[in-house]
Amino acid sequence: MTTTTPPTSGVQLLEVAPEYAGQRIDNFLITALKGVPKTLVYRILRKGEVRVNKGRIKPEYKLQAGDIVRIPPVRLPERDEPVPLAQGLLQRLEASIVFEDKALLVINKPAGIAVHGGSGLNYGVIEAFRQLRPDAKELELVHRLDRDTSGLLMIAKKRSMLRHLHAALRGDGVDKRYMALVRGHWATARKQVNAPLQKSNLRSGERMVEIDEEGKEALTLFKVLRRFGDFATMVEARPITGRTHQIRVHALHAGHSIAGDSKYGDEDFSREIRELGGKRLFLHAYQLTVPLPDGGALKLEAPVDEMWAKTVERLASAP
Template identity: 85%
Template sequence: MTEPALPTSGVQLLEVEPELAGQRIDNYLLARLKGVPRTLIYRILRKGEVRVNKGRIKPEYKLQAGDIVRVPPLRLAERDEPAPLAQGLLERLEAAVVYEDKALIVLNKPAGVAVHGGSGLSYGVIEAFRQLRPDAKDLELVHRLDRDTSGLLMIAKKRSMLRHLHEALRKDGVDKRYMALVRGHWATSKKQVGAPLQKSNLRSGERMVEVSAEGKEALTLFRVLRRFGEFATLVEAKPVTGRTHQIRVHAKHAGHCIAGDSKYGDDEFTREIRDLGGKRLFLHAYMLKVPLPDGGELQLEAPVDEVWARTLERLGA
């Protein structure tokens, strides 16, 4: 592959290496055109200014080995390097890494940090790790967590690992489990919630999900971990399907919304938890079990943060 000069002016011709086959053109350009705003990349794609093998393509086009990608001249208003992220955030995310090898990074993502830039955010976890690991040219998110959800998040360092894990996710080969603090007394007999979910966008552009007969099939398995009287229950949630906001909406549908959920929660319950110091969404991806390409298995657990631990301590006092 021809390494692109950092975008200044002039046409760039990039040859796609075999290990990048199957990657979307937008993700390919986002990873290579460091310092170019996401909005500009999507604009040149939308206008057909990016050509593959001399032909127009759509942003969702998947590259093939040997494709020649033509990138038009790009002008940056200022410097051609991305603005460095705050050192404190970079150090925090570096410290959150719980596993790393040549092909995979797994971190315990802090609550409140988005997984990627967009929707008014200039950066997220993936942008931070592209600065933390400048030699890893193919960093991609394997899956996502909501901004306010904490816990185990996988980042592939190689396209082969990304393809392997996407295949495992499609075939239910990945076991992801969450902890959630919910309102009220969750009955031990309530072991699953199966309710179809449908996404919609409000006028503000905010994405909402609701239970609807017209939605997509969704199933979450639940298990009681600890009770705090009749006031709250700590549950384990295992999403069998992977719908947007699935655990949060299924918990609400079961009559037990999650503490700190500003979108689907109960304001009074959230306020009472906040009074105990719990100023966060109480949803944490604590366990992950994934098959590795060599036939082995990786199993990880991630501890909750101090806010979560201290709040539960006060609840149980």
């Protein structure tokens, strides 16, 4: 983006550079106004205070190169005064890096840490890495993991890598595989769940996803990795589509909810796993294969955390 007026707390006029063409205006503003709550971004859009080429637009408007975006005065945090994050969290995330080069960073995200701030959270993985990598001005999440899901998470350090990986994710170039501990005996013959998913918001504001013929197409491939009698099964889940809560809802649909899933799980099963020390959601993005711009491929694996490993060990030795 090109600034045509100084980035003060007054009105800003931004010219859209070619590399931002095709991006939605809401996402463009979230990037341009780092640190400003998303609720405020959508409020100024809804009230018509944001203009493109002097006209009102909707949040889904897709920008074109050369567009002039008018942003009204908003209270921005000082660039040298980010929300201070706990040193322990920053060190933990720094230690979670499994791959890094000039354009891409991949971490083994711990369970319980959100990927971005919002919904009452001041920070997430992306906010933390903007403090850890202050010179990487284009740092953006490539995709997301649920807060309670652990495993491989990609963060682009360059806009060109973000565009490349988004294109790969829209096609079939990215291979993501998860491990999940599920209730009961998963039949070896049950190799896929193909069921459309629909998002809905409850009165509390909580987002839920359910099987609905009117929903979006969703396909997950499953493979049995290990059995624990008829009590539980470790499965590999490979989502072919990338819907919200897809693996969790598809596992439930197959009759085998995931251990520790407070939204879609079986409380009795989760309680028994907790009694073995497993106080987390047992869903982990353990393997990732992505195509690189130079024609090569990056293949990564991430180990499970100590809590997961010890719980499985106890489960295996249980009578």
